[in-house]
Amino acid sequence: MSGENKNSKLMFAVPLIIFFLLCIFLFKGLFSNPRELQTGRLGQEMPAFNLPDLMQENKNWSEKDLLGKVYLINVWGTWCPTCLVELPYLTKLRERGVEIIGLYLEQGYDPDFDGEFNIQALRDEVSQMLARTGNPYQYNIFDLNRSLAFDLGVSGAPETFLVDSKGVILLHHTGDLNERTWRAKFAPKFTELKEVKL
Amino acid sequence: MIPELGYISLTIALGLSILLCIYPLWGAYTNNLRLMRAAPALAIGQCVFVFISYAALVYASLTDDFTLVYVASNSSSSLPWYYKITSTWGGHEGAMLLWVVMQAGWTALVSISSKSLPWPLRARVLGVLGFLGVGFMFYTLLMSSPFESLLPYYPVEGHDLNPLLQDPGMIIHPPLLYMGYVGLSVSFSFAIAALLTGKLDNTWAKWSRPWTISAWLFLTLGIALGSWWAYSELGWGGWWFWDPVENASLMPWLIATALLHSLAATEKRGVFKSWTVLLAIAGFSFSLLGTFIVRSGVLVSVHAFTTDPGRGMFILGFLAIVVGGSLALYAMRASAVSSPGRYRLFSREVALWLNNILLCVATLIVLLGTLLPLVHKELGMGSISIGEPFFNEMFSYLLVPFAFALGVAPLLRWKQNKFNALKNKLLLIGLLSIVITASWLYSSYDVVSSMTFIAVLLAVWVTISTIFDVVERATKQTSLIVGLKQFTNSYWAMVSGHFGFACVVMSVALTSAYSVERDVRMMPGETVTLNEYVYRFDGIKEIVGANYTGHAAMVSIHKEGEKVTKLYAEKRLYNVGMQFMTEAAIDASLGRDLYVALGEQLNNGAWALRIYHKPYIRWMWLGGLIMSFAGLLILLDKRYRGTSKVPQKHKDSNNASQPVASGEVS
Numbered sequence: 063m064s065g066e067n068k069n070s071k072l073m074f075a076v077p078l079i080i081f082f083l084l085c086i087f088l089f090k091g092l093f094s095n096p097r098e099l100q101t102g103r104l105g106q107e108m109p110a111f112n113l114p115d116l117m118q119e120n121k122n123w124s125e126k127d128l129l130g131k132v133y134l135i136n137v138w139g140t141w142c143p144t145c146l147v148e149l150p151y152l153t154k155l156r157e158r159g160v161e162i163i164g165l166y167l168e169q170g171y172d173p174d175f176d177g178e179f180n181i182q183a184l185r186d187e188v189s190q191m192l193a194r195t196g197n198p199y200q201y202n203i204f205d206l207n208r209s210l211a212f213d214l215g216v217s218g219a220p221e222t223f224l225v226d227s228k229g230v231i232l233l234h235h236t237g238d239l240n241e242r243t244w245r246a247k248f249a250p251k252f253t254e255l256k257e258v259k260l
Numbered sequence: 261m262i263p264e265l266g267y268i269s270l271t272i273a274l275g276l277s278i279l280l281c282i283y284p285l286w287g288a289y290t291n292n293l294r295l296m297r298a299a300p301a302l303a304i305g306q307c308v309f310v311f312i313s314y315a316a317l318v319y320a321s322l323t324d325d326f327t328l329v330y331v332a333s334n335s336s337s338s339l340p341w342y343y344k345i346t347s348t349w350g351g352h353e354g355a356m357l358l359w360v361v362m363q364a365g366w367t368a369l370v371s372i373s374s375k376s377l378p379w380p381l382r383a384r385v386l387g388v389l390g391f392l393g394v395g396f397m398f399y400t401l402l403m404s405s406p407f408e409s410l411l412p413y414y415p416v417e418g419h420d421l422n423p424l425l426q427d428p429g430m431i432i433h434p435p436l437l438y439m440g441y442v443g444l445s446v447s448f449s450f451a452i453a454a455l456l457t458g459k460l461d462n463t464w465a466k467w468s469r470p471w472t473i474s475a476w477l478f479l480t481l482g483i484a485l486g487s488w489w490a491y492s493e494l495g496w497g498g499w500w501f502w503d504p505v506e507n508a509s510l511m512p513w514l515i516a517t518a519l520l521h522s523l524a525a526t527e528k529r530g531v532f533k534s535w536t537v538l539l540a541i542a543g544f545s546f547s548l549l550g551t552f553i554v555r556s557g558v559l560v561s562v563h564a565f566t567t568d569p570g571r572g573m574f575i576l577g578f579l580a581i582v583v584g585g586s587l588a589l590y591a592m593r594a595s596a597v598s599s600p601g602r603y604r605l606f607s608r609e610v611a612l613w614l615n616n617i618l619l620c621v622a623t624l625i626v627l628l629g630t631l632l633p634l635v636h637k638e639l640g641m642g643s644i645s646i647g648e649p650f651f652n653e654m655f656s657y658l659l660v661p662f663a664f665a666l667g668v669a670p671l672l673r674w675k676q677n678k679f680n681a682l683k684n685k686l687l688l689i690g691l692l693s694i695v696i697t698a699s700w701l702y703s704s705y706d707v708v709s710s711m712t713f714i715a716v717l718l719a720v721w722v723t724i725s726t727i728f729d730v731v732e733r734a735t736k737q738t739s740l741i742v743g744l745k746q747f748t749n750s751y752w753a754m755v756s757g758h759f760g761f762a763c764v765v766m767s768v769a770l771t772s773a774y775s776v777e778r779d780v781r782m783m784p785g786e787t788v789t790l791n792e793y794v795y796r797f798d799g800i801k802e803i804v805g806a807n808y809t810g811h812a813a814m815v816s817i818h819k820e821g822e823k824v825t826k827l828y829a830e831k832r833l834y835n836v837g838m839q840f841m842t843e844a845a846i847d848a849s850l851g852r853d854l855y856v857a858l859g860e861q862l863n864n865g866a867w868a869l870r871i872y873h874k875p876y877i878r879w880m881w882l883g884g885l886i887m888s889f890a891g892l893l894i895l896l897d898k899r900y901r902g903t904s905k906v907p908q909k910h911k912d913s914n915n916a917s918q919p920v921a922s923g924e925v926s
Contacts, residue, residue: 078587092572143417240413
């Protein structure tokens with residue numbers, strides 16, 4: 063209290079020492095990732111699923127159908143304005159030999175609330191849209207209840223995953239894919255895997 | 261074009277603040293008045309350019325300029341215009357720019373209102389502020405520029421602002437907090453300047469006091485608003501989560517509270533000088549540490565801002581320079597300072613000292629609880645998490661001595677008191693508090709736990725002793741009404757600050773103990789009863805907003821046959837990001853909140869609803885407001901208004917007998 067002046071200088075250096083120790087831990091903390099468990103599915107295998115084809119009746123797809131090739135999974139929907147912009151670019155990628163599988167994400171459909179889903183209306187809408195923009199997809203998986211999207215950690219559309227021939231997810235990109243993001247993120251990995259020049 | 265202008269302006273501002281950092285400090289060191297005189301112009305100049313830069317970002321956001329990464333990822337064309345403006349601080353880069361804006365604003369304000377300071381001190385204060393500005397501007401320009409461009413390939417639509425942030429409370433919460441954090445840098449600069457000058461007298465305490473109080477005022481409002489926002493927006497009735505990011509704002513607040521009490525003692529009595537300097541350094545250090553925690557991603561938090569080690573490295577480096585440097589300076593200089601004031605064990609000084617110790621212990625507990633998971637992990641002992649129980653228990657223990665001392669302190673006078681004179685007063689107040697608490701709680705509730713009783717008792721104790729003190733002082737020489745009118749603002753500030761604190765304690769205790777929550781499944785037309793209130797689920801209606809669609813549950817509430825209110829609890833789906841958001845509906849009153857949140861739809865038309873009855877919860881934020889009002893009162897005190905020159909002899913209202921026993925914040 064009032065005896066501050068009598069204390070040795072060391073007393074006044076205590077805060078500095080404590081701060082110094084704290085800094086060491088903060089520094090180490092910077093290089094360990096507290097979110098390790100939450101980084102989604104990178105480096106993991108495709109989650110198991112069994113979902114219908116968007117356009118074809120009585121056709122189902124599962125994770126096993128996807129093994130053996132390198133491909134992109136593109137999450138999209140007709141309701142998503144950015145997807146509309148992205149589609150022509152994806153079509154160009156398809157022309158360059160990239161296999162793209164669509165994961166059609168239905169927005170906000172609630173089975174209990176909205177009644178029977180009108181699949182035919184959606185198919186018409188999708189056909190019309192792809193006729194205008196070009197169709198980049200090998201086929202589309204229809205994820206009405208957003209179960210696969212949930213397992214993949216999808217937060218919106220468009221999002222794109224790069225999956226290798228063993229079914230391991232290598233990249234997860236949110237937002238639209240364009241020449242810039244393709245060159246920066248996807249092209250290096252893709253060339254490495256397929257050994258083709260894109 | 262406009263975004264480039266913003267970037268260039270920020271670069272110019274950086275240049276000016278580098279000069280602001282060098283010239284005045286060098287001038288003060290070499291006693292060159294010309295260099296020192298450059299400081300105010302530089303301070304104003306950097307402020308102007310920073311504002312231009314921010315205006316450019318606002319413009320880009322308003323005009324949907326998605327060529328900017330920042331705008332594209334934090335806004336969308338369907339966002340209402342006011343959220344387009346607030347989206348400029350909804351993301352990391354924009355938030356840092358806002359921080360820079362405030363830093364520059366405070367610096368300019370200090371330079372304008374410090375005209376009567378002696379040049380060496382004024383130059384040093386502005387120089388230190390300039391140094392801080394350099395750090396933050398460098399960071400913004402190098403590590404997190406909101407003006408980064410996506411050209412030539414840019415999206416036609418943005419990602420939208422996080423729907424959680426699309427709320428009026430969220431519009432002003434971050435700016436208030438930043439005002440507080442940055443405001444503490446002014447107290448910090450005054451402390452460093454005082455250490456550099458070597459004059460740690462009452463003058464610096466007097467000068468830095470209004471700045472500290474303004475910063476504290478903003479922090480208080482910011483924290484209260486953040487808590488209110490969480491309560492009304494997150495949909496599960498919580499108001500404080502002990503999340504690292506919340507803790508990051510609580511620590512500077514606790515230190516600032518200690519600081520403004522300690523400043524009062526230093527200013528009035530010349531005691532605790534070096535301690536006050538340390539607190540001033542610590543206050544801003546905790547702001548910086550908080551920024552580091554929030555911005556570096558070392559800790560997992562629900563607020564999740566960014567995880568970029570590069571950014572973290574920069575802030576940590578800056579933290580090390582600023583805090584390490586100032587603590588080193590403190591270690592060298594502070595030991596030379598003596599605090600000659602003398603006082604006895606039973607005096608206001610000791611009460612203030614106790615207050616400081618307890619607030620610092622509270623800060624350390626928060627720091628420990630926040631960082632222990634990190635330290636634990638780095639020591640190789642595995643991941644642990646420290647949650648609410650730890651903090652709640654620790655704070656319960658601290659509350660008892662703190663609130664007890666808080667009740668006694670105003671009754672104490674400076675220097676010394678006779679215990680016997682006070683004994684009867686304290687006994688009387690204590691007895692009265694017990695009677696009031698017991699009759700209140702046992703008449704309202706069937707079960708009263710000892711923890712709740714103690715907490716409410718302490719709140720009542722603080723309130724009654726404060727009232728007691730007011731009446732005693734007012735009626736000492738004159739009638740009550742005349743006496744009341746004679747009190748200074750700062751005395752009223754103490755009263756209001758302490759009363760606000762009592763409100764918060766009371767509210768937290770009662771809400772924690774007596775909140776009732778029920779998750780129910782309801783069909784339209786069904787009713788459920790909770791604490792005498794009958795909730796009737798009238799049905800669902802569709803809602804369409806500017807950038808969302810959704811459902812609203814209509815719930816009418818009756819009590820004893822009379823209609824109380826009708827609530828619309830919403831569940832929204834935001835179009836662009838496809839995120840669901842719960843908008844709880846709340847009927848607020850001083851006695852209780854009725855809170856309804858809409859859950860999922862269940863089969864055959866039934867819905868899940870969550871209903872809360874929360875007694876006295878309003879008093880928490882009301883208490884925060886009352887505390888903030890205390891800060892406002894001091895700022896309006898004529899002693900601090902404008903650029904008054906002389907450290908006036910304080911004229912206290914009532915005392916011929918106790919010339920130093922003024923009613924300062926204690």
